[in-house]
Every structure is written in structure tokens, then in C-alpha cells.
Amino acid sequence: AQSVTQLGSHVSVSEGALVLLRCNYSSSVPPYLFWYVQYPNQGLQLLLKYTTGATLVKGINGFEAEFKKSETSFHLTKPSAHMSDAAEYFCAVNNNDMRFGAGTRLTVKP
Amino acid sequence: SQTIHQWPATLVQPVGSPLSLECTVEGTSNPNLYWYRQAAGRGLQLLFYSVGIGQISSEVPQNLSASRPQDRQFILSSKKLLLSDSGFYLCAWSGGWVAGQETQYFGPGTRLLVL
Numbered sequence: 001a002q003s004v005t006q007l008g009s010h011v012s013v014s015e016g017a018l019v020l021l022r023c024n025y026s027s028s029v030p031p032y033l034f035w036y037v038q039y040p041n042q043g044l045q046l047l048l049k050y051t052t053g054a055t056l057v058k059g060i061n062g063f064e065a066e067f068k069k070s071e072t073s074f075h076l077t078k079p080s081a082h083m084s085d086a087a088e089y090f091c092a093v094n095n096n097d098m099r100f101g102a103g104t105r106l107t108v109k110p
Numbered sequence: 111s112q113t114i115h116q117w118p119a120t121l122v123q124p125v126g127s128p129l130s131l132e133c134t135v136e137g138t139s140n141p142n143l144y145w146y147r148q149a150a151g152r153g154l155q156l157l158f159y160s161v162g163i164g165q166i167s168s169e170v171p172q173n174l175s176a177s178r179p180q181d182r183q184f185i186l187s188s189k190k191l192l193l194s195d196s197g198f199y200l201c202a203w204s205g206g207w208v209a210g211q212e213t214q215y216f217g218p219g220t221r222l223l224v225l
Contacts, residue, residue, distance in 0.1 A: 032212055043116075043200055043216035044154075051212075090154065094212045098144075098204075102153040 002027040004093050006101035014109045019063075019078040021104050023091030026072060033074040034092040035065055038103075044090060050074065061085070081108045112137035116201050116217040123224055129174075129188040131220050133201030136182065141203040143184040144214060145176055148198040160184060161206070196224045 007022040025031060032051050036044040048059025055067040061084075065076045074091060086108045091101040113136045123129060135141055145157040156169045158176035166176050173192060177185045184201060198221055202214040 034213070036216075041198075041219070041221065043218045044202075046213060046215065049213060092214075094214075098156075098212070098214055100154045 002031060002093050002095050002097065002099050004091050004099050004101040006089075006091050006104050008104055009102065010105045010107065012107040012109060013081045015083055016080050019076070019081045019085065019106065021076040021089050021091075021106065023065075023074045023076065023101060024072055025074060025091075025093045027093055027095050029095055030069070032094040033065075033067060034094065034098075035059065035063070035074075035076050036090045036092065036100075037061075038088040038090065040087075047076070047089075081106075083108050083110065112203070112215065114201060114203055114215060114217040116199075116220050118220060119218065120221045121223070123191050123222065125193055125224055126190045129186070129191050129195070129222070131186040131199055131201075131222075133184040133186075133217055134182055135184075135203045138182070138203070138205070140181060140206070142206055143178060144202040144204075145184065145186050146200040146202065148200065150197070154200070157186070191224045193224050196222055198222075 003026050005024045034049045035047040037047050038044045047063050048057045050057045050067045058064045063078045065074050067074050088103045088105050090103050093099050115134050143160045146154045160166050160178045175187050198219050200219045201217040204214045
């Protein structure tokens with residue numbers, strides 16, 4: 001069975017600092033991997049996804065993620081945090097069955 | 111382009127009352143449809159999914175039920191709400207199980223408070 005682990009339920013960074021949100025997965029076959037963002041009282045919005053091909057995936061709002069098969073990881077990064085990045089972020093894996101991580105709440109300090 | 115609607119946006123209901131939440135999708139046909147719940151401070155819990163009209167799969171046994179009376183309509187119901195039913199309910203759709211169609215797209219959600 002596939003699963004997703006997001007390390008750190010809360011991450012706090014200063015505005016302009018690097019954002020790193022960690023995601024590790026387990027899957028018996030190469031999975032499809034996703035990052036979603038959720039702003040307060042809103043639905044989930046797709047940030048980026050990896051299916052096949054290039055392992056570095058660029059998404060919206062300046063985010064990117066790298067699929068590392070050897071580490072079974074799909075960490076989300078952004079070089080410089082903005083106040084508007086404050087939200088909940090969910091990693092997900094899909095292999096005929098979408099599974100979400102528990103989420104990481106990102107706080108951005110001025 | 112495809113859009114997904116949910117209503118109502120917010121709902122306050124007494125314990126023991128019935129529930130009906132509606133989700134509709136526009137701009138696509140024969141989508142897979144999903145109901146998720148988010149309890150306060152917790153992740154997403156898949157409640158039901160549907161691959162076609164009248165076809166419902168339940169992930170978690172509880173006092174909720176789902177129906178799909180039309181291709182692009184998905185309804186979440188309860189006959190008697192419990193306090194533990196409070197949460198944020200999200201509907202999502204995807205193109206199906208075929209590769210390239212697996213991405214799920216979410217609606218704006220319904221905030222349910224049971225008192």
C-alpha cells in the first residue's frame with residue numbers, strides 16, 4: 001500500500017528565506033506525486049505534479065519540487081518566501097488511489 | 111475549462127438533523143468524484159468516491175452516505191448529524207484512472223458546524 005509522510009506539521013520561515021517542505025512516500029511502483037496548497041477556508045489548489053520525465057518539477061507561485069527515487073522523496077522548495085505563501089501544504093501520492101499526507105502549515109514571519 | 115461548485119459554503123446544523131451537501135462539476139463528462147472531510151487541524155479523510163452514475167464506494171463506515179444521481183452531481187447526506195460530523199467537506203473530481211487523468215481538482219469546500 002502507498003503512503004505519504006510529511007515531516008513537520010508546522011514550518012516557520014522569515015520573509016525572503018528559503019522554504020523547504022519535506023515529503024517522503026512509499027509505493028510499490030513509480031508513483032504520481034503532487035503538492036497542493038490550501039489557504040484558510042478554501043479548497044485545495046494544485047501547485048505542481050510529477051508523473052514522468054524530468055525529476056525537477058516547476059509549479060505555480062515560484063515553487064518547485066524534485067522527485068528523488070533513491071530517497072523516495074518529493075520535497076517542495078521556494079527560494080524566497082513571501083507573506084502570501086502562508087498556508088497549509090499537502091503532499092499526495094497517486095497509484096490508482098490518491099493518498100494525502102497530514103499537511104504542513106507554513107508560517108511566514110515579516 | 112472545468113469548474114467545480116459546492117454549496118452551501120457554510121452550514122450550522124443541530125445534532126440529529128439531516129444533511130445534504132451538493133457538488134457539481136462543469137466542463138467535463140464522466141468524471142470520478144470524491145468527498146473528503148477535514149476535521150479541525152487534521153488532514154484529508156476520503157469518505158466516498160464514485161466512478162459513474164449510481165456507483166458509490168465508501169472508504170469509512172459512518173452515518174454519512176453519498177449519491178450520484180447525475181453524471182456531474184455528487185451529494186453527501188446524513189439522516190441524523192452527530193457532533194463529530196463537524197468539519198470542512200471538500201468535493202473533488204478527476205478525469206479517471208487512465209494515466210494523465212489522475213490529478214484531482216477540488217471545490218471551494220463547505221464548512222459544517224454541528225451544535
